[in-house]
Amino acid sequence: MNKIIGFIGFGKMAQAMAGGMIHSGLIRADQMMASMRTENSRTLAAEQFRIKVSASNRDIAAFADVLFLAVAPYTYFEVIEEIKDNIKPDAIIITIAAGITASDVENAFGNKIKVVRTMPNTPSLVGAGMTAVSVNSEITDEDLVSVEKLLSSFGKVEIIAEAQMDAIPAISGSSPAYVYMMIEAMADGGVRQGLSRDQSYRLAAQAVLGAAQMVLETGKHPGELKDQVTSPGGATIAAVSTLEQERFRGAILAAMDSCTAKVKELGKK
Numbered sequence: 500m501n502k503i504i505g506f507i508g509f510g511k512m513a514q515a516m517a518g519g520m521i522h523s524g525l526i527r528a529d530q531m532m533a534s535m536r537t538e539n540s541r542t543l544a545a546e547q548f549r550i551k552v553s554a555s556n557r558d559i560a561a562f563a564d565v566l567f568l569a570v571a572p573y574t575y576f577e578v579i580e581e582i583k584d585n586i587k588p589d590a591i592i593i594t595i596a597a598g599i600t601a602s603d604v605e606n607a608f609g610n611k612i613k614v615v616r617t618m619p620n621t622p623s624l625v626g627a628g629m630t631a632v633s634v635n636s637e638i639t640d641e642d643l644v645s646v647e648k649l650l651s652s653f654g655k656v657e658i659i660a661e662a663q664m665d666a667i668p669a670i671s672g673s674s675p676a677y678v679y680m681m682i683e684a685m686a687d688g689g690v691r692q693g694l695s696r697d698q699s700y701r702l703a704a705q706a707v708l709g710a711a712q713m714v715l716e717t718g719k720h721p722g723e724l725k726d727q728v729t730s731p732g733g734a735t736i737a738a739v740s741t742l743e744q745e746r747f748r749g750a751i752l753a754a755m756d757s758c759t760a761k762v763k764e765l766g767k768k
């Protein structure tokens with residue numbers, strides 16, 4: 500793809516997407532630029548990713564065809580104020596911040612601009628990301644094709660109505676954190692039974708990966724797949740019974756409610 504990709508802010512999420520894009524071969528490192536505030540982070544990013552770096556958000560805005568706003572939600576509007584007169588007229592602005600709407604961003608730029616609101620996740624770094632996408636009315640069909648191609652370079656893409664975007668962090672943006680907690684707990688359980696820590700992580704992570712792949716590839720209901728594991732009178736149903744008593748599914752639902760409530764709060768600031 501022959502576009503200059505810019506990142507304003509180059510923290511955890513921006514690095515995951517940039518790493519995934521470069522690894523896929525769709526974007527070369529020399530097509531990418533990012534602004535960072537400290538000398539140390541610029542040196543590290545230039546060494547690790549081989550991308551162009553700058554201390555100036557305006558420099559990045561001026562060169563990018565596709566510009567990722569990769570700062571925290573509460574920093575969005577000061578950054579837009581800073582760069583709004585520097586962006587290319589046809590630039591595509593990609594937002595990744597929880598809770599920030601496309602119309603908030605349009606209003607902050609103050610004129611007609613192309614906005615793609617996304618909610619990615621950190622597995623983008625290894626090409627296994629999940630990015631939800633909604634677009635504003637300035638985005639053409641041709642723009643959407645390029646954006647989907649770019650975002651697909653580091654994982655799967657789902658087009659979502661903007662009204663549903665606040666629900667996405669809980670299910671795919673933040674949820675890798677819950678899964679890591681489960682893998683950590685499963686590994687602790689393995690260690691408790693005398694397995695090594697390393698082997699426990701590999702066993703637990705591969706079981707989670709395989710279970711997810713079963714849901715995606717067989718198209719079967721997760722309950723049916725669970726039933727296939729629970730041998731009558733066996734060990735799995737004993738574990739399932741304990742999980743139900745401990746309100747495992749209720750805990751996940753409650754966590755997702757907290758996540759969505761926080762997303763809505765972040766969008767109000």
Ligand SMILES: NC(=O)C1=CN([C@@H]2O[C@H](COP(=O)(O)OP(=O)(O)OC[C@H]3O[C@@H](n4cnc5c(N)ncnc54)[C@H](O)[C@@H]3O)[C@@H](O)[C@H]2O)C=CC1
Nearest residue numbers: 508509510511512569570571572595596597619620621672
């Ligand atoms: N970490 C994740 O898994 C995900 C994060 N996001 C979104 O990504 C955005 C960034 O989050 P993280 O990468 O987790 O945070 P982070 O703290 O790792 O990255 C933010 C970066 O922005 C830089 N920054 C702050 N003010 C700046 C300014 N005025 N100009 C230029 N750079 C500035 C910071 O130095 C930092 O490196 C947030 O809006 C968040 O909602 C979205 C999906 C997933």
Ligand SMILES: O=C(O)[C@@H]1CCC=N1
Nearest residue numbers: 596597668672673674
């Ligand atoms: O924690 C956050 O607010 C961001 C949004 C999704 C993942 N990280």
